[in-house]
Structure formats: C-alpha cells, structure tokens
Amino acid sequence: MTEKKQAIRAAVAAHLISTGLTGHGIRALASAAGTSDRMLIYYFGSKDELLRESLxxxxEGLALQLDQEIGAERLDYADLLETLTVLCQQPDWRPMITLWFEIVGLAARGGEPFKTIAGQIxxxxxxxxxxxxxxxERHSATDLFAHLEGRMLLTVIGR
Structure with a gap:
C-alpha cells in the first residue's frame, strides 16, 4: 500500500471516528482526507471500499490498543468481560463505541457495505x-462479545 493511500485511509478513519458515518458523500470524505474525490476512487475503487478499509x-488500532492494555494474558470469561467493560467505558473509547453502533444500525437495515463491514469487524x-x-472457554467468545456489546449499548444510552 502506498504512503498516500495509507494517509488517506488514516484521515478518513479519524474523520469517521469524530463525526460518524451519516451524511458523508465521497466529496466530504475527500475533503476530510485533503484530496479529491477522483483520487479516492483511484486509490480505493469505490466509496464502499474506502469505508471498509478505513473502518x-x-x-486494527483498537485491537492493538487492547493488546497493549491486556497483553497476551488469557483471562477467564468473567475477568475478561469486566476488564473489557472498564476499558470500553473510558471516555476516549466513546467515539469508537458510538461509531460501532452506527455501523450496526446501518447493517441491521441490510445496507451495504455496512452489513459486510459489521460482520468483518x-x-x-x-x-x-x-x-x-x-x-x-474459547467457545464462549461470541457470547462474551455479545454480552460486552449489550453493556456498551446500555452505556451509550445512559443506562
């Protein structure tokens, strides 16, 4: 991947974290990345692919951050759930959690590329x-993810 493509992807990712997904056409994303809509299409082929790669x-950044916070240590279900709950409730995680629920909402309506992206995430x-x-306990990973997601949803709505 070229440096320019990486820079565009990073700028769009930062923009989506701070503003969310709705109301962003290709020109708005290009503006956020400091380039033209034609360059976005040149590098990514489509807006959907730009969104997928940026998200x-x-x-990837969140997984790295979790690795730094938790390390390679294996925790039992309850301890991992509690550790992740505390981490995800930190104020600096709020924009990413909000973005996740926006993706899930768009995916729930069957909209692409969000259905595919939500599944990949x-x-x-x-x-x-x-x-x-x-x-x-590895067989419980999906359950733990759903449990954590439920906790985050309640946090996002103030419960």
Whole structure:
C-alpha cells in the first residue's frame, strides 16, 4: 500500500471516528482526507471500499490498543468481560463505541457495505476475544462479545 493511500485511509478513519458515518458523500470524505474525490476512487475503487478499509484501520488500532492494555494474558470469561467493560467505558473509547453502533444500525437495515463491514469487524473482535480466553472457554467468545456489546449499548444510552 502506498504512503498516500495509507494517509488517506488514516484521515478518513479519524474523520469517521469524530463525526460518524451519516451524511458523508465521497466529496466530504475527500475533503476530510485533503484530496479529491477522483483520487479516492483511484486509490480505493469505490466509496464502499474506502469505508471498509478505513473502518478496518480503526478496528486494527483498537485491537492493538487492547493488546497493549491486556497483553497476551488469557483471562477467564468473567475477568475478561469486566476488564473489557472498564476499558470500553473510558471516555476516549466513546467515539469508537458510538461509531460501532452506527455501523450496526446501518447493517441491521441490510445496507451495504455496512452489513459486510459489521460482520468483518465482529469476526475480528470475536477472534481477539477467543485468543484471550483459556482454551476451555474459547467457545464462549461470541457470547462474551455479545454480552460486552449489550453493556456498551446500555452505556451509550445512559443506562
């Protein structure tokens, strides 16, 4: 991947974290990246691919941040859930959590590329969770992800 493409992807990712997904046409995304809409199409082929790559960059960053916070240690289900709950409730995580629920809402309506992107993001986090559970509890990774997601939803709506 070229440096220019990486820079565009990073700028769009930062823009989406701070502003969300709705109301952003290709020109608005180009403006946020400091380039033209034609250059976005040149580098990514479509707005959908730009969104997918930018959102996956956010996910990669979150997984790295979780690795730094938790390390390679394996925690049992309850301890991992509590640790992740505390981390995800930190104020600096709020924009990413809000963005996730926006993606999920758009995916729930069956809209592409969000249905596909939501599935890819969920797969990354379920795999990450499984890698941080003891072997005997890895089968519970999807359940833990759903449990954490429910907790975050309640936090986002102020409950």
């Amino acid at each position: 996956m960059l956010v996910v 969920a797969d990354v986090f379920v795999d990450w969770i499984a890698a941080h559970l003891p072997d005997s």
